[in-house]
Amino acid sequence: DAKTTQPPSMDCAEGRAANLPCNHSTISGNEYVYWYRQIHSQGPQYIIHGLKNNETNEMASLIITEDRKSSTLILPHATLRDTAVYYCIVRATGTASKLTFGTGTRLQVTL
Amino acid sequence: GAGVSQSPRYKVAKRGQDVALRCDPISGHVSLFWYQQALGQGPEFLTYFQNEAQLDKSGLPSDRFFAERPEGSVSTLKIQRTQQEDSAVYLCASSLRVQGGLASGANVLTFGAGSRLTVL
Numbered sequence: 001d002a003k004t005t006q007p008p009s010m011d012c013a014e015g016r017a018a019n020l021p022c023n024h025s026t027i028s029g030n031e032y033v034y035w036y037r038q039i040h041s042q043g044p045q046y047i048i049h050g051l052k053n054n055e056t057n058e059m060a061s062l063i064i065t066e067d068r069k070s071s072t073l074i075l076p077h078a079t080l081r082d083t084a085v086y087y088c089i090v091r092a093t094g095t096a097s098k099l100t101f102g103t104g105t106r107l108q109v110t111l
Numbered sequence: 112g113a114g115v116s117q118s119p120r121y122k123v124a125k126r127g128q129d130v131a132l133r134c135d136p137i138s139g140h141v142s143l144f145w146y147q148q149a150l151g152q153g154p155e156f157l158t159y160f161q162n163e164a165q166l167d168k169s170g171l172p173s174d175r176f177f178a179e180r181p182e183g184s185v186s187t188l189k190i191q192r193t194q195q196e197d198s199a200v201y202l203c204a205s206s207l208r209v210q211g212g213l214a215s216g217a218n219v220l221t222f223g224a225g226s227r228l229t230v231l
Contacts, residue, residue, distance in 0.1 A: 041224070042224055042225075043115070043202050043204070043222030043223050043224050043225050044154065044202070044204075044220075044222045045222070046219050046220065046221070049219070085153075087153060098144060098156040098159055098167065098170075099156070099220060100156065101146075101153030101154045101155070102153055103152065104153055
């Protein structure tokens with residue numbers, strides 16, 4: 001699975017959009033981009049995933065660049081409950097590979 | 112149940128003791144994973160089951176770690192002769208489908224809250 005690079009921490013004001021970047025320059029054609037988050041003292045929670053098209057669900061939007069070498073997770077209206085560590089993971093489909101977590105981005109949402 | 116259930120939530124063991132951590136996955140979920148998460152780090156893969164078959168145990172750090180899922184549902188992670196470096200949160204995750212499927216939704220894992228092990 002390709003490696004990912006994320007900033008270690010970010011701040012966002014409550015009510016504003018949080019844009020979390022992820023670089024995955026070595027991603028290959030059959031690899032998906034997954035985002036999970038982990039709120040303190042809980043297990044990781046699935047947010048969204050995509051291959052090459054932008055994706056949106058009730059939690060977030062995922063924007064993947066045309067060359068697929070980077071992506072951005074967007075939380076459109078961040079709340080204090082969105083304070084968490086956000087993990088960007090690249091994983092191949094068609095294999096029995098596991099999710100490989102990095103150290104993620106610690107997002108702090110403030111008043 | 113509605114989610115992945117893990118027990119105990121907290122376990123304190125003296126060095127050298129054996130511990131057993133239990134995972135009750137979502138009913139009907141075929142795939143089950145164990146992860147270890149040290150303080151301030153991301154989760155690290157330990158092992159993977161497809162039903163009762165342990166297909167990948169490449170992440171188990173030593174032969175003191177053993178996992179089983181005898182009937183393809185509940186799983187137990189056992190750590191023998193615990194050491195201080197075993198102190199961590201142990202996370203269990205389950206997934207509806209067999210890993211490796213071509214459907215894009217096949218790789219969504221649901222995690223439990225974890226079992227925090229402290230070895231004194």
